[in-house]
Amino acid sequence: MDNELFMKLYGAYQKELYLYLYSLCRNRHQAEDLLHETFLKALLALPDGHTNMRAWLYMVARNLFYNQQKKRSKEILSKEQNVVPEDCEKGDLLENILAEESRRMLYRALQNLDLKKREIIQMQYFGGMSQKEIAAVLHITPENVRVLAYRAKKELKKDLEELKGE
Structure with missing residues (x-):
């Protein structure tokens, strides 16, 4: 190359x-x-x-x-904490806190998905990959990707609604 x-x-x-x-x-x-x-x-x-x-x-x-x-004999499950800069104004601080809480809720909801569904959502929405590309990576059919993505979105919606209610 x-x-x-x-x-x-x-x-x-x-x-x-x-x-x-x-x-x-x-x-x-x-x-x-x-x-x-x-x-x-x-x-x-x-x-x-x-x-x-x-x-x-x-x-x-x-x-x-x-x-x-x-x-590895055991998995490493560490998560870095985001720190809000001290020089943020109060309005910015509130927006940052709300945005961070939304990201955390999405992260928690994504972690509740089974691995294959989580990977499909990540590749599709965060990686911008097509269903055909995802199918090639995961060694499944594009139709299976479509079905699993649909189910994952339903589960995410349900989990996010529950998390917002807490």
Whole structure:
């Protein structure tokens, strides 16, 4: 793979792949390491003329994560806390608090989904991938992706309504 193509791939997909990996491992440093391994594999092994590099990168990232998990005797489940800067004005502070609470509720609702549904939602909405691309990464049919996405959205809606009621 030539350097220019690699830099284009990195520029185009590094942020969304990082978010995807972070959502899987919930650890910033682990996600960064996996991201670098993913692009190293791309640099060393990506076949020339591959038709869907984005799906290939997601598949490599996912496989690296699960291979790493198999090697570990116990999972690392850490979550970083976001800190609101001291120089925020009161209106900004309230907006930040409300936005952060909404993100936490969404995060909790996503964690309640089973793994496959959670991955589909993350790839579809946070990665902007098509159902066909997701199907290729997860080795299922696009129809199965559509059904699982529909069910996941129903579950998310129900969970978010319950969380808002608490």
